Amino acid sequence: MDDALGMAQDSSGPPARSRRFSLSDRQVGILFMLPFIITAAAFMVWPVIEAVRMAFYAYNPLRPDDIHWVGLENFERIFDDPLFWESFHQALIWTGWSIFFQTVLGVGLAMLLNMTLPGMAVFRGLLLFPYIVPTVVIALNWRWIFNSEIGIVNHALLQLGIIDQNIAWLSTPDMAMASAILLNVWKYTPFVIICVLARLQTIPTELYDAAKVDGAHSWRRFIDITLPMLKEVLVVVIVFRTIWTFNKFEEIYLLTRGGPGTSTFNLAVYAFEEGMANLRLGVAAATGVVMIALLLVGTVIYVRVSGFGREEKSA
Amino acid sequence: MTARDVAIRLALYALLAAVTFLVCFPLIWAFFTSMKPKDEIFLWPPTLWPNTWTLENYRALLVGRDAYFQAGANNNAAPPPSAFFLDWFWNSVIVTIGTTVITTIVSTLAAYSLTRFSFPGQRAVPYLALVGYMVPSIIFVFPMFLVMVDLRLTDTLLSLVFGYVCITLPFSMWLMWAFFRGVPIEIEEAALVDGASRLRVFWEIVLPTAWPGIVAAAIFTVIVSWNDYLFGRVFMNSMENLPLTVGVMHFFDGTHVDWGLMMASSVLMTMPMAILFMALQRHLVAGFGAGAVKG
Numbered sequence: 284m285d286d287a288l289g290m291a292q293d294s295s296g297p298p299a300r301s302r303r304f305s306l307s308d309r310q311v312g313i314l315f316m317l318p319f320i321i322t323a324a325a326f327m328v329w330p331v332i333e334a335v336r337m338a339f340y341a342y343n344p345l346r347p348d349d350i351h352w353v354g355l356e357n358f359e360r361i362f363d364d365p366l367f368w369e370s371f372h373q374a375l376i377w378t379g380w381s382i383f384f385q386t387v388l389g390v391g392l393a394m395l396l397n398m399t400l401p402g403m404a405v406f407r408g409l410l411l412f413p414y415i416v417p418t419v420v421i422a423l424n425w426r427w428i429f430n431s432e433i434g435i436v437n438h439a440l441l442q443l444g445i446i447d448q449n450i451a452w453l454s455t456p457d458m459a460m461a462s463a464i465l466l467n468v469w470k471y472t473p474f475v476i477i478c479v480l481a482r483l484q485t486i487p488t489e490l491y492d493a494a495k496v497d498g499a500h501s502w503r504r505f506i507d508i509t510l511p512m513l514k515e516v517l518v519v520v521i522v523f524r525t526i527w528t529f530n531k532f533e534e535i536y537l538l539t540r541g542g543p544g545t546s547t548f549n550l551a552v553y554a555f556e557e558g559m560a561n562l563r564l565g566v567a568a569a570t571g572v573v574m575i576a577l578l579l580v581g582t583v584i585y586v587r588v589s590g591f592g593r594e595e596k597s598a
Numbered sequence: 599m600t601a602r603d604v605a606i607r608l609a610l611y612a613l614l615a616a617v618t619f620l621v622c623f624p625l626i627w628a629f630f631t632s633m634k635p636k637d638e639i640f641l642w643p644p645t646l647w648p649n650t651w652t653l654e655n656y657r658a659l660l661v662g663r664d665a666y667f668q669a670g671a672n673n674n675a676a677p678p679p680s681a682f683f684l685d686w687f688w689n690s691v692i693v694t695i696g697t698t699v700i701t702t703i704v705s706t707l708a709a710y711s712l713t714r715f716s717f718p719g720q721r722a723v724p725y726l727a728l729v730g731y732m733v734p735s736i737i738f739v740f741p742m743f744l745v746m747v748d749l750r751l752t753d754t755l756l757s758l759v760f761g762y763v764c765i766t767l768p769f770s771m772w773l774m775w776a777f778f779r780g781v782p783i784e785i786e787e788a789a790l791v792d793g794a795s796r797l798r799v800f801w802e803i804v805l806p807t808a809w810p811g812i813v814a815a816a817i818f819t820v821i822v823s824w825n826d827y828l829f830g831r832v833f834m835n836s837m838e839n840l841p842l843t844v845g846v847m848h849f850f851d852g853t854h855v856d857w858g859l860m861m862a863s864s865v866l867m868t869m870p871m872a873i874l875f876m877a878l879q880r881h882l883v884a885g886f887g888a889g890a891v892k893g
Contacts, residue, residue: 311711311797312711312714312716313711315708316707316708316723318703318704319705319707322704322763323726323767326760326764326767327726327730328726329745330738330745330764331741333741333744334738334740334741337741344743344747347747395610395613408879409618409621412622412875415821415871415875416625416868419842419843419846419847420625423846423863423864424861427631427857427861432642433640526732527732527734530734530736532735532736532828533827533828537827537847551736554736554737559832574734574737581732582728585732
């Protein structure tokens with residue numbers, strides 16, 4: 284109270300000098316915005332412009348003096364490259380299965396975790412844990428448990444009689460892709476769980492009680508009540524996860540290096556190999572431009588379905 | 599409670615326990631492996647519970663460098679990758695702290711400005727952040743590398759800080775933006791009417807209210823900077839300058855793969871995140887709730 288009075292007195296008679304230095308709202312606003320604008324310009328906008336510009340140049344980082352304009356040659360090159368299309372195709376498989384399992388498991392586990400049972404908080408905590416585990420750690424652990432000779436997964440499957448000889452998980456193309464998808468599902472299902480759980484907790488229980496009185500079984504209650512309520516959040520989560528999963532690099536590269544052969548390449552691994560191994564930064568950049576184009580489509584869909592920015596206009 | 603309810607309850611717990619076990623298993627297994635001596639790690643069939651418990655893998659990582667130099671560093675053999683483990687660890691700590699401080703301050707100021715003031719071009723900023731948030735690191739990394747070459751910053755920790763600020767700023771900013779929109783403006787207006795200056799209102803009223811959002815944004819920044827591999831791989835050359843993630847992948851360099859060292863590094867690398875997670879889990883979930891997560 285005293286403090287508020289003090290402030291009031293300050294404003295009643297500010298000395299001329301402080302008035303000269305006091306900032307208008309707009310000035311304070313711009314001042315607060317300035318660090319972001321500078322950082323964004325230097326480390327986001329500039330690199331993106333560079334990324335697009337590089338796509339039209341031939342550029343080998345070991346010969347920095349020999350940069351020359353090649354027009355659309357880099358794009359022609361990737362569109363003629365069977366590996367680019369193979370990577371694209373594999374990216375679709377990788378994304379499709381990852382999203383499918385993440386969504387199904389995410390919704391299922393969120394519904395389990397939404398029940399009020401003693402000790403649920405512990406399970407909630409543990410099931411969210413994979414999200415914070417470094418990708419490098421998961422990749423190392425995966426390579427170890429899926430080791431074809433002394434891995435624990437082969438041992439367990441042998442013991443259970445599911446397989447009768449060791450499986451070379453990471454060195455046969457289909458199994459390598461499956462292992463990578465499993466890693467992705469392991470790491471990012473918590474994301475779906477948290478988003479769905481947050482929505483589930485806002486569904487009024489009266490709806491379920493009423494349905495129970497009407498004699499609806501649990502499966503009908505899920506189809507008629509839960510699923511429609513979740514539709515909105517699921518669409519947003521799926522669009523998000525699709526954009527990110529499609530462009531994932533580390534989850535694949537650290538586990539399989541795109542191998543065996545090129546059987547787990549996606550566009551991100553393709554771009555990385557072009558840039559790092561083949562030193563064709565122009566080609567890598569052209570691949571990046573294709574990825575940006577695809578993700579802009581995804582972003583537009585996201586803005587449409589989520590109503591992003593709508594609240595801002597009404598505010 | 600009827601017998602049927604009890605049975606259902608038990609079944610649910612069993613299901614949850616099974617799922618939790620599967621989720622935690624890779625890390626539990628990494629821990630057990632890291633505590634086994636080398637010859638036991640290569641046993642087939644594998645021992646589930648270690649026969650012999652040892653800290654030799656951790657010792658190799660934590661005092662590996664001293665051991666190497668004491669063994670006579672003037673021999674011509676290059677030091678083993680494990681000799682650099684502590685360097686890598688501190689590099690990651692420094693870069694993570696640097697990134698988190700810069701990103702959090704910049705995004706907090708910007709998000710506050712965005713929700714409380716009007717200025718030209720304001721509408722475009724959230725969209726800019728959204729696009730930045732969607733663009734994957736693989737697209738940024740090569741042009742960022744060229745920027746770092748121009749700035750003569752390659753192979754420095756500062757280049758990593760800049761790289762991580764670039765990938766964390768958009769989503770941190772977005773999270774803070776979502777958060778500040780939810781903080782009622784009335785209290786601030788009341789204080790302003792009472793004659794407090796904008797800066798004073800920001801410092802004494804806004805920051806304390808926004809603290810949970812700031813903590814959530816900071817945690818996500820910490821996770822992303824601690825976990826990144828790509829920027830470290832492209833920007834850094836010298837063994838002693840690598841971040842932890844890039845460094846430990848050098849354990850695959852030789853012909854003989856030392857799984858004990860590898861699993862001990864996984865445990866040590868996960869430890870700081872696990873501690874952070876346990877301490878601040880509530881805030882983490884709040885951040886997810888605000889709808890802004892990078893992953």
